[in-house]
Amino acid sequence: MNHISHIQELTTLKTIAETLNQSNCMSVMLDAVLEKLLDVTGLHFGWIFLMDDNNEYKLEADRNLPPALLQNDKALAKCGSCWCVDKYFENRLTDAVNIMSCRRLSTAKAGGHGDTCGFTHHATVPLRIGERKFGLLNVGSAGKDHFEAEELALLQAVALQIGVAVERMRLHQAEQRRAEQFARLGVFSRELHQSVSAGIAQVQLAEIAIELLAKHFDWPAAALLERTGGRYQVQAMHAGRAMIRDYMKLPKNAEYSLDRLRKTSRSFELSAQDMAGLTGQWSWLSASALAAPIQAMSGSTDRVLLIERSQPSFLTRVESEVLEAVTDHIASAMEHARLEENRRELVRIEERNRLARDLHDSVSQMLFSMTMTAKGAEAFLRGQDWEAASEALQDITGLSKDALKEMRALIAQLRPANLDGGIADALRDYGKRLGINVVLKVNGCIRQLPPPIEETLWRIGQETVNNVAKHAAAEQVEIAFYVQENELIYVAKDDGAGADLEAVSSAGGSLGLSIMRERVESVGGRLKLTSAPGEGMLIEAVLPLALRKEEEA
Template sequence: MAEDLHVQELATLKTIAETLNQSNDLNYMLDAVLDRLLEVTGLSFGWIFLAGKNNEYECVADRNLPPGLLYKEKQLMQCGSCWCLDRYYDGRLKNAVNILSCKRLEIAKAAKSGDTCGFTHHATVPLRIGERKFGLLNVGAPGKEHFTNEELALLQAVAFQIGIGVERMRLHEAEQRRAELFARLGEFSRSLTAAFSGEDAHSQLTERAMLLIGAHFNWPLLALAERSGHDFSVRMTRSGDQELASNIRIPITQAEWLVQASRTHSYQEIDISALSNEHELIGLFPPIQSAMAAPVAFGGNAAYGVLLIGHNKTDGLNQADGAVLEAIAEHMAIAFENARLEENRRELTRLEERNRLARDLHDSVSQMLFSISMTAKGVESFLEDNHLDTAKSAVKDMQVLSREALKEMRSLIMQLRPAGVEKGLLTALIEYGTRLGLQVNGQADGVLALTRTVEESLWRIGQEALNNVSKHAHSKKVDITLSVSSNDIVLSISDSGRGMVKKRKSAKLGSYGLSIMQERAEALGGRFRLTSLPQKGTTVEVIIPLSSDSEGRPREK
């Protein structure tokens, strides 16, 4: 008889093991296991609770519940405490035990919510692996008030198998989620880089990054708190696609958890009680059960910010979420640092531009004005000595010099901001070349809408190229071509002058003006090409890629 019982136990365990390996869907697997367990043991009803950290639980599978427990869509199975859960949470439930009576069945009977079909007792088995606990397995039958040691031992063995199955499922789900999160991280990183504009970059990047995180990741709560002096400024809080709050200041003394999170070098889990206890945060965050934070370093000023995510389930966030959150924070820090460096580069470019204008003023206008001044003194002495013819000749020289100085000054003023760019880039370049005395032939292919940054950069490149033609080419004919495709814009300026005496391998080896042109093109992610042959002219070509998000987009005619 004992041998038959042992064979039956082995057959039961084999059946359960086979069922556990048939699916990677946790709820489906537990439902199937419960069904097979009742079938092979001859028991009538049962349910499985998966339990969380904060005394929360979920009934993920049930079989043959009496009407009293099915009342109001199984309300008694979804809320309230009971003897088995109380012992589970306080650590007293270690192995399979007999439950003298079921509190839920007693409540259903007392409330007359439906027939309990003679069910009064059940056995309770904790689902665990070692010290890790997952929940409870409850099974029973009508009129059965006691389980033998052999029955409890079998249920305990089944519970161990279920625990292993749950762990396997959760590891599988975690790996799937990790792969999905890191795939989304790649999309986020590419989108964040493409969105960088360089103008008011910090605020733009903050807003763009928060929108992208909300779009690529399904965290119920997202917030960014920046360190500002003795406060934290919550720049933006999002729940799904809804912005909840922004620019709320929290004193450091009342947000110690933010201070600690900003001082770490990796993500960390946040104690939810730290959020609920801060009165400044009441009403700011929606109810959450779990949260993580990662530090974001802003630029080179040693200030820190914190990126926070939250979930409405205690097990809603895992290590994969933390690793991706940390990577997002690092990407944002790099983007902010790039924005800071870009702003520094722009400032240096502005300084270089001022220095160049100062040199041009000194080399041209200032020297002409000095010559006029000296000639005027000479005229004065000629008049005193009654040398009228010589004085008239000197006055004519002064007139020529003053016209040249005026022309040069107008040219320099035009370099600051052209008065015709609003008519179109090509039109402005043609008008500028004409004012320099050049014969300009312009041709455009496509109509383009550009940001001010791209427009001004192309204008200044073209302006410098036309100045070079005027001063050095010894030719008045210039061809300007502006062509647009779906991917880029090409500006080409060619002359048929004397060219360069020696072909340069790189524009960076040439004049200061050529170097500036190349730097302007590369700052927009473009390419600069200079082609020149002696007595065959020079061609300057600039190719700028177009971005539909930032720099410009072609439009239909």
């Protein structure tokens, strides 16, 4: 390569251009073009670094490295700093230059890592297009310690070709990544809103959202944080292929960067300083993460979604777009859940209003009549009209019996007459009336349950037996409930016809199952249904017993 004719220069550029168009794989393309460059120029060795915006680099291709640089999986070539890398990150390397002495080769020789094959110097050429930089091209030969200006000019032209190819390939990868991520977003959004429609409580939505993110996206870790009382607290977190139950508050020194999100609706990449406060809390979090605010319909930005990136920095823009879209869908789902809770509360209010109307139209009217009749009887007694007083008292007796009958009828709608004898007995009796054998297993004390929990337990048990009688085509159901720490666990299993729960949900859902879920969630509980055609149905409910402690206090 001591003297380059114009024909040789054109031939070299033509050969490189043809090689660059032979592959759509970055590493394969760079490896092939490096091999071809050494072949047509007569140089002996070379390597290519690709750089990112975080001052990190990767050895993407190499050819004919000496044994000294091949030791320990090319550790000396892959790690550490050197003159060309330092100048690149300092923005002081703009053109092809001669390296007086390669630090990597000198270190390898001084450390006795093996034969350097006489390689001591190389030319360094930045890969760039205008202001956009991509990496470095290093080439050299044994015994060659200087490159002429025309040689450097040719290498500069080759580097420009490589830069254009890298830019083209990165744009292609970005568009491919964008398409893949938005396809995942569609599935994520659909399942998230299905969970809300199925009756998931708003307080459980953060955990569901993070579980679905882990299921559909390839981000190594994700966390949803909420600002409460001036501090950020983790609501849900996933890392290492598992949910992490660590609902801690972040230290104040780790919150300053997240506070910036309250002033913007855009995502941003956390800097090394930002990450310092977080990586001390979460060992799973690397030095590369994105954060985006979850903007509620009210305009508040008290929630933040944080993800760990696994993709190269040139895909940050794509990941940011997807992350912002994810937060929009989470915000929409949270609003959907809030409206669903309001709807269920309206249903409960309507039920109470109906009961109030029934009481007013029946029992209250009778009690009013009894009051007026009692006043009349009092007047008759003062006037010693014994016959009229006796008739008034008889009327009061009749009204009281009617009122008692009406009251019992209303109570029966809310609570079975024999519930005081125990929920277990009540469910057995209820099953007998429907022709269902209820096999019960009870562990722990359930006779002093808080009234809301007791009523909920009765109602879901009642609905379980109803479903078996109406839909399961079974004659027996096994029900168990037991106390575990501060929770009451309810489990029911039948061996009936079962059901396709997804089909039931898409068809509008079973009213009975929806009411069961609403009752469980109204006391802060969780309900899980498992079924398939021909496999019966398994109902699992967890009801909190904190209410009992509050009432005892």
